[in-house]
Amino acid sequence: MQILKAVYINEIFKISKKKKIAVSFIFSVLSVVIAAIVVYSLNNFAGIRVTGSSEFSIMVLDVLIYSLFPLFTAFICIDMFAGEFADHTIKFTLTGHASRLKVFVGKIAAIATFLMINLIFVMILSVVVSLFISGSMLNILKVLMAYIMAFLPVFIFALVVVLISNTTRGTTSAFLLSIFMFLVFNGLGFAFPHLKSFLFTSTFDWYRLILGSYINFSKILRVFLILIGYAIMLFAAGYYQFEKKDI
Amino acid sequence: MKLSKKTATICAFVLGVTILATSAFADIMLGSGYNSLKDSMKMTMAKLTSEVDNFSADVIISAKIDGKTFAESTSNLKLDIAKQSRETNETNLTNGEIREFYYYSDKKQNIYKNFEDGSYSIVEKRKINNDSSKIIDNPFEDEQAMDAEKILDAFVGSLENVIQVEESSGKKIYTGNLSESQVPPVVNAISSFAFKYGILDEWNADRLDVPYPKSNIYVIEASGKAIENEDGIIESGIFTASMSAQDSKGIEHIYSLDFSIDIKDINNTVVKAPNLDGQKVTYSKEGYEFDNKYIGKYKNDIVREEGNSFEKIGERFIEITSVKDGNVKGKYYEVYNEGYEADTVRSFEFYSDYDEAIHFTKINYTDNGEDKTGIIHRTGSQNINVSFNATINEDNGGYSYSSEDGFDNTFIRIFE
Numbered sequence A: 001m002q003i004l005k006a007v008y009i010n011e012i013f014k015i016s017k018k019k020k021i022a023v024s025f026i027f028s029v030l031s032v033v034i035a036a037i038v039v040y041s042l043n044n045f046a047g048i049r050v051t052g053s054s055e056f057s058i059m060v061l062d063v064l065i066y067s068l069f070p071l072f073t074a075f076i077c078i079d080m081f082a083g084e085f086a087d088h089t090i091k092f093t094l095t096g097h098a099s100r101l102k103v104f105v106g107k108i109a110a111i112a113t114f115l116m117i118n119l120i121f122v123m124i125l126s127v128v129v130s131l132f133i134s135g136s137m138l139n140i141l142k143v144l145m146a147y148i149m150a151f152l153p154v155f156i157f158a159l160v161v162v163l164i165s166n167t168t169r170g171t172t173s174a175f176l177l178s179i180f181m182f183l184v185f186n187g188l189g190f191a192f193p194h195l196k197s198f199l200f201t202s203t204f205d206w207y208r209l210i211l212g213s214y215i216n217f218s219k220i221l222r223v224f225l226i227l228i229g230y231a232i233m234l235f236a237a238g239y240y241q242f243e244k245k246d247i
Numbered sequence B: 001m002k003l004s005k006k007t008a009t010i011c012a013f014v015l016g017v018t019i020l021a022t023s024a025f026a027d028i029m030l031g032s033g034y035n036s037l038k039d040s041m042k043m044t045m046a047k048l049t050s051e052v053d054n055f056s057a058d059v060i061i062s063a064k065i066d067g068k069t070f071a072e073s074t075s076n077l078k079l080d081i082a083k084q085s086r087e088t089n090e091t092n093l094t095n096g097e098i099r100e101f102y103y104y105s106d107k108k109q110n111i112y113k114n115f116e117d118g119s120y121s122i123v124e125k126r127k128i129n130n131d132s133s134k135i136i137d138n139p140f141e142d143e144q145a146m147d148a149e150k151i152l153d154a155f156v157g158s159l160e161n162v163i164q165v166e167e168s169s170g171k172k173i174y175t176g177n178l179s180e181s182q183v184p185p186v187v188n189a190i191s192s193f194a195f196k197y198g199i200l201d202e203w204n205a206d207r208l209d210v211p212y213p214k215s216n217i218y219v220i221e222a223s224g225k226a227i228e229n230e231d232g233i234i235e236s237g238i239f240t241a242s243m244s245a246q247d248s249k250g251i252e253h254i255y256s257l258d259f260s261i262d263i264k265d266i267n268n269t270v271v272k273a274p275n276l277d278g279q280k281v282t283y284s285k286e287g288y289e290f291d292n293k294y295i296g297k298y299k300n301d302i303v304r305e306e307g308n309s310f311e312k313i314g315e316r317f318i319e320i321t322s323v324k325d326g327n328v329k330g331k332y333y334e335v336y337n338e339g340y341e342a343d344t345v346r347s348f349e350f351y352s353d354y355d356e357a358i359h360f361t362k363i364n365y366t367d368n369g370e371d372k373t374g375i376i377h378r379t380g381s382q383n384i385n386v387s388f389n390a391t392i393n394e395d396n397g398g399y400s401y402s403s404e405d406g407f408d409n410t411f412i413r414i415f416e
Helices: A002-014 A019-046 A056-063 A068-086 A090-094 A100-133 A140-167 A171-191 A192-197 A206-210 A217-244 B005-030 B033-051 B144-161 B183-198 B202-209
Strands: B054-065 B068-079 B085-092 B096-103 B107-115 B119-124 B164-169 B169-177 B213-229 B234-246 B254-265 B283-285 B296-306 B309-324 B325-334 B347-352 B360-367 B370-379 B381-388 B390-393 B398-402 B409-415
Touching: A002 A068, A019 A056, A019 A068, A019 A100, A019 A206, A019 B183, A056 A100, A056 A140, A068 A090, A068 A100, A068 A140, A068 A171, A090 B202, A100 A217, A100 B347, A140 A171, A140 A217, A140 B068, A192 B144, A206 A217, A217 B005, B033 B144, B033 B164, B033 B213, B033 B234, B033 B309, B068 B381, B107 B390, B144 B164, B144 B169, B164 B213, B183 B213, B183 B234, B309 B381, B325 B360, B370 B390, B370 B398
Parallel strands: B119 B283
Antiparallel strands: B054 B068, B054 B254, B068 B085, B085 B096, B096 B107, B107 B119, B164 B169, B169 B213, B213 B234, B234 B254, B296 B309, B296 B409, B309 B325, B325 B347, B347 B360, B360 B370, B370 B381, B381 B409, B390 B398
């Protein structure tokens, strides 16, 4: 446990030193501000209230969950696996005391932490901004639940990227392949709606299930199980590849 | 027993796949309310258009502002698919004014009622129409509808779980309720935009005497309920949607739309032509564009551009010599002024055969030994419009013609 904690702290430290983190947060702030301007001006000039009296934060989540969150998660994941193998910095980690499993778990935990912080950051920011643009009542509990739920599908995507970056050689191919997978999964959902249940990308907006007056708990449970299944499967596959890989 | 790392990893992988597959299959099997409602609607339309002999439907659409109805349409439709007849009774209310509409149609005739003087108009159908047209089509077989369905499926996302299904005593009840926080921003923006500029635009708002939705427009709620009977037919459905908006004075109003449909008397509906004994009736025949008053002479000028001025060099004439049961006969000729000899001076006779085209008066003529077709129309009240060298595509309800340089299609009636 001590070793795992050390690996985790080490990985968090490495992430926090990356420029991409700063870029990610700047983009998050920008998206929230731009969204606020769009919503505000559409209401002022065209008279259309884009967010209705629903939460501005949910709208921001709707947009970012398909763009910024997966993109920066992919960057971080690739850096931490394919990147470290490519520039051989992984040697320092793997020749230490920690077993490969612990290194893998530590890295995944660090990625999850980054994602969570990013989500919490955007949530707080958008809640604050929404106080200025819509005077309506804010349902903090639902917003909080939605952001918590949004974590899981993006985390699954992170595991997909981890699997890919442990399989390919080089960071560019890993990045392109990850983007390709993301688009293919989304495309499949469009082309074959009856297969949606098998695709993790169609669960990206599953937090909508809790927004209505009627909450379909059995559906939420099914989607949750699907995501858990994905998580276990991808974790095992990713670890298998990581274990096999030569330094 | 200690598992090797590899075995443990593979076991975990298999476990993950199992959980994923079983829950995903369960999810597909259980389906969503949205999908079963869609199937049920398709089934209903398929049965109504091909399996049942006849049925009636009541449709009420009403538009309200702050709970007060400002426009309403009530219609009763009776359809006999086997006999290809239909009867429609409609009452429309706008601005406190009631307007009625009555229409009956079968294989032979269309009957309209004129509510101002209580008289009826009968339009006898032409034979050609009878076999090709169906009294009611299944909208879901339409290519456009099928494409629209695919797009809807792709975009509906998690909203498909809004619809719930309940079963009681053999009937299925579908209910759905979309509250404001659930409406996706894009849907909200598009429907608000459509509402402001398409449905209740400034002109319509003024005409209907309701406040124009100017700002702060958003969808408040949409809800619906449908009941499917034991035979798998949706026998009734209600739907209501409401939007909130502020008018130009900044006062907030709630605009709502209610829609309800009841399908009843399946295989129990009798569609009968109205009893016209003692009624004032006007008869006419479908598709007779020309009658005797069009017999006569028409002309226009042949004009040439000379330098920067127009110069008349001759005249074109059309003479309609006979019109009988929609068949037109006549001739076309050109007369050039002295001193202007054209390369070809055209002159030919033409005729139209009523049964040849449904939507147009198609004329046949022989020009320079070649058989050609053209189109003749009425224009204004007494003039005609003629296009030669036309190609008619009746399936698309259109035609095209190659226009000659300087040829004027409009011919003015000559009164002598």
